Amino acid sequence: MLKIENLHAEIDGQEILRGLDLEINQGEIHAIMGPNGSGKSTLSNVLMGHPRYEVTDGNVTFFGQDIFELEADERAKLGMFLAFQYPSEVPGVSVANFLRTAVNSVREKELSPMEMYKLIQEKMRFLQMDPKFAERYLNEGFSGGEKKRNEILQMLMLNPKLSIMDETDSGLDIDALQVVSKGVNALRGPKFSALIITHYNRILRYIEPDHVHVMLDGRIVTSGGKDLALTLEEKGYDWVRQEFGSAAQS
Amino acid sequence: MPEDKTIQELGLDEYKYGFRDPEEYFFKTPRKGIDPEIVAMISKHKNEPQWMLEYRLKALEAFYAKPTPQWGGNLNDLDFDEIYYYIRPMENQGRSWDDVPDDIKNTFEKLGIPQAERETLAGVGAQYESEVVYHSLKEEWEKAGVVFMDMDSGLREHEDLVREHFGTIIPADDNKFSALNSAVWSGGSFVYVPPGVSIDIPLQAYFRINAENMGQFERTLIIADENSYVHYIEGCTAPTYTTNSLHSAVVELIAKPGARIRYSTIQNWSHNTYNLVTKRAVAHENATVEWVDGNLGSKLTMKYPAVYLVGEGARGEILSVAYAGDGQHQDAGGKIVHAAPNTSSLITSKSISKGTGRSTYRGLLKVHEGATNAKSRVECDALLLDENARTDTYPYIEIEEKKVNTEHEATVSKVGEDQLFYLMSRGLSEEEAMAMVVNGFIEPIAKELPLEYAIELNRLIQLEMEGSVG
Ligand SMILES: Nc1ncnc2c1ncn2[C@@H]1O[C@H](COP(=O)(O)OP(=O)(O)OP(=O)(O)O)[C@@H](O)[C@H]1O
Ligand SMILES: [Mg+2]
Numbered sequence: 089m090l091k092i093e094n095l096h097a098e099i100d101g102q103e104i105l106r107g108l109d110l111e112i113n114q115g116e117i118h119a120i121m122g123p124n125g126s127g128k129s130t131l132s133n134v135l136m137g138h139p140r141y142e143v144t145d146g147n148v149t150f151f152g153q154d155i156f157e158l159e160a161d162e163r164a165k166l167g168m169f170l171a172f173q174y175p176s177e178v179p180g181v182s183v184a185n186f187l188r189t190a191v192n193s194v195r196e197k198e199l200s201p202m203e204m205y206k207l208i209q210e211k212m213r214f215l216q217m218d219p220k221f222a223e224r225y226l227n228e229g230f231s232g233g234e235k236k237r238n239e240i241l242q243m244l245m246l247n248p249k250l251s252i253m254d255e256t257d258s259g260l261d262i263d264a265l266q267v268v269s270k271g272v273n274a275l276r277g278p279k280f281s282a283l284i285i286t287h288y289n290r291i292l293r294y295i296e297p298d299h300v301h302v303m304l305d306g307r308i309v310t311s312g313g314k315d316l317a318l319t320l321e322e323k324g325y326d327w328v329r330q331e332f333g334s335a336a337q338s
Numbered sequence: 339m340p341e342d343k344t345i346q347e348l349g350l351d352e353y354k355y356g357f358r359d360p361e362e363y364f365f366k367t368p369r370k371g372i373d374p375e376i377v378a379m380i381s382k383h384k385n386e387p388q389w390m391l392e393y394r395l396k397a398l399e400a401f402y403a404k405p406t407p408q409w410g411g412n413l414n415d416l417d418f419d420e421i422y423y424y425i426r427p428m429e430n431q432g433r434s435w436d437d438v439p440d441d442i443k444n445t446f447e448k449l450g451i452p453q454a455e456r457e458t459l460a461g462v463g464a465q466y467e468s469e470v471v472y473h474s475l476k477e478e479w480e481k482a483g484v485v486f487m488d489m490d491s492g493l494r495e496h497e498d499l500v501r502e503h504f505g506t507i508i509p510a511d512d513n514k515f516s517a518l519n520s521a522v523w524s525g526g527s528f529v530y531v532p533p534g535v536s537i538d539i540p541l542q543a544y545f546r547i548n549a550e551n552m553g554q555f556e557r558t559l560i561i562a563d564e565n566s567y568v569h570y571i572e573g574c575t576a577p578t579y580t581t582n583s584l585h586s587a588v589v590e591l592i593a594k595p596g597a598r599i600r601y602s603t604i605q606n607w608s609h610n611t612y613n614l615v616t617k618r619a620v621a622h623e624n625a626t627v628e629w630v631d632g633n634l635g636s637k638l639t640m641k642y643p644a645v646y647l648v649g650e651g652a653r654g655e656i657l658s659v660a661y662a663g664d665g666q667h668q669d670a671g672g673k674i675v676h677a678a679p680n681t682s683s684l685i686t687s688k689s690i691s692k693g694t695g696r697s698t699y700r701g702l703l704k705v706h707e708g709a710t711n712a713k714s715r716v717e718c719d720a721l722l723l724d725e726n727a728r729t730d731t732y733p734y735i736e737i738e739e740k741k742v743n744t745e746h747e748a749t750v751s752k753v754g755e756d757q758l759f760y761l762m763s764r765g766l767s768e769e770e771a772m773a774m775v776v777n778g779f780i781e782p783i784a785k786e787l788p789l790e791y792a793i794e795l796n797r798l799i800q801l802e803m804e805g806s807v808g
Binding site: 136138139165169170179190194242 | 764
């Protein structure tokens with residue numbers, strides 16, 4: 089479904105992704121772990137189509153379609169979603185207003201205001217969010233955890249085929265982590281895939297991954313099952329550098 | 339997000355402001371330009387009392403004597419000799435829409451005025467060129483003693499009241515444009531709200547320039563007697579010509595003790611209109627005056643609504659939004675004068691600049707000695723939609739009193755790449771994302787307007803951003 093081949097990308101002339109390969113099939117949950125600065129957010133942004141990054145080589149297809157021909161909004165309409173590591177604030181625009189606009193722009197048929205209202209209420213209840221949240225301005229003054237929960241709310245509303253989650257678990261308390269995991273598990277099924285970027289094993293205890301990849305210097309240097317996450321947590325990235333660092337240098 | 343359905347229901351969507359009607363008029367000054375003869379002709383045509391004619395002629399002298407201001411926008415292309423100063427489209431004012439000629443009626447229908455009147459307004463005035471062609475006030479307000487009529491009728495029917503207040507808030511020689519207006523004024527509204535009367539739905543006046551090279555100089559005077567309340571809304575448009583038109587109004591508001599006046603403007607002049615307006619209010623003891631000002635369109639707008647807080651406990655608020663697109667300059671702001679103790683004020687100014695557009699905030703906050711415990715807050719925020727757009731801030735502050743509390747805050751922000759990307763990643767196109775950021779930016783002001791006007795304001799800004807209004 090998502091196929092990344094030899095992806096090279098740079099920002100402001102600085103190469104960050106240096107030949108990354110990854111394939112995700114429908115229904116699969118993948119996790120990517122890797123040290124700070126290894127290029128995880130860069131990968132997320134490039135996949136979603138951030139205009140500041142330049143793809144210099146390689147290709148990426150989503151259900152067979154070359155995504156580099158598409159703008160971010162067109163990718164969203166195909167069913168791609170990115171839960172941001174640092175979501176932007178949009179003053180003056182309420183969460184409800186934003187959700188309405190977003191949902192209606194990815195759907196073929198618009199929801200009636202009543203259906204929309206019900207859907208928002210339902211998803212917010214599921215994520216144990218205070219209904220007042222819907223009237224707050226998007227991410228303005230939200231705590232770190234609230235922003236992350238809001239990203240998951242958007243994911244549930246938009247019902248994507250692929251969700252890329254960039255450190256959604258960072259900064260969450262245990263309750264929030266469970267709620268967020270519940271959100272992802274609710275979508276889990278043969279038509280939903282996820283790419284979970286994380287530094288910690290703990291989220292993977294709630295959302296069990298099918299594959300775990302380790303990223304170093306803009307590449308995936310090793311992959312394995314869910315046990316790889318445990319090994320990593322035990323041995324740290326020095327071990328990765330020693331074992332697989334040469335692969336990243338070549 | 340307002341539903342499109344509602345916009346259609348309101349008849350706001352299909353409307354393009356650039357259309358024009360054929361120019362067939364009952365009376366038009368025989369030549370362009372201004373001189374004592376033209377002024378006398380206007381006064382005579384209106385059958386005015388002698389004192390008004392004298393007032394006009396004196397104002398004309400002040401107009402000649404005053405230099406064109408150089409401190410604001412560029413007025414070099416404004417040629418006072420190339421303008422028609424008075425055009426009367428029809429012989430008599432209509433009391434029902436049936437009395438209004440079809441062309442003109444259609445114009446106002448396209449603007450959604452008759453529908454709006456039925457449902458949401460207490461009264462309507464519609465000015466076309468120099469004269470108010472239609473006027474109505476719902477019976478219940480007429481019975482309550484409310485006066486709402488065009489200024490010329492006001493002068494005829496309430497001469498004493500007019501003579502007592504006319505030009506007292508804005509003297510003819512206040513500035514070049516108030517002098518010009520005082521010399522050739524025509525139309526506008528005269529409103530009087532009796533003590534204790536609270537008009538719970540707005541009065542609206544609509545101003546339309548149709549003729550080429552037209553100058554529109556309406557004159558409005560609103561007197562809210564003790565403990566009364568009125569919300570007055572004005573909307574303005576003009577078609578697009580290659581030559582310039584001039585709109586130069588004078589608006590005077592008087593809020594007697596305990597009264598509250600809210601004056602909202604949604605101005606959307608075509609891009610060849612000079613909009614040079616003087617608006618000033620006096621708030622007496624415990625009175626409140628609020629200016630809500632949406633400035634779109636025009637080539638150059640220079641407008642700084644003012645509130646003089648002359649009575650203890652008075653409050654003044656100025657909320658303004660300006661949008662400057664390619665080639666436009668919005669020089670707007672506000673002026674608050676604290677001249678009594680325990681007075682308070684708030685200025686919130688929001689400007690949006692795009693392309694080669696330029697927006698300027700120009701404001702004055704003055705606190706006189708003895709205005710103890712005056713409280714004031716000025717906040718101006720500018721949003722730039724791209725690299726070429728420009729914004730400037732000129733906040734003048736003069737404080738003569740020690741026991742005061744004033745705050746001033748100014749921000750400039752650009753629509754960020756990250757912000758747009760965030761919205762686009764949720765399925766919004768670039769234009770939709772941009773519009774959403776802009777709507778959010780003006781939300782603090784839009785929410786102060788009645789819903790239909792807030793929708794119109796958002797809609798108009800969106801149209802301007804798409805460049806579909808010429
Ligand atoms: N504008 C830029 N110019 C040069 N280098 C940049 C620029 N923006 C980001 N980088 C670099 O790109 C590298 C990858 O950043 P990225 O945000 O993708 O890392 P990450 O793996 O997500 O890290 P973290 O775990 O801390 O979130 C970092 O070294 C960062 O400093
Ligand atoms: Mg990151």
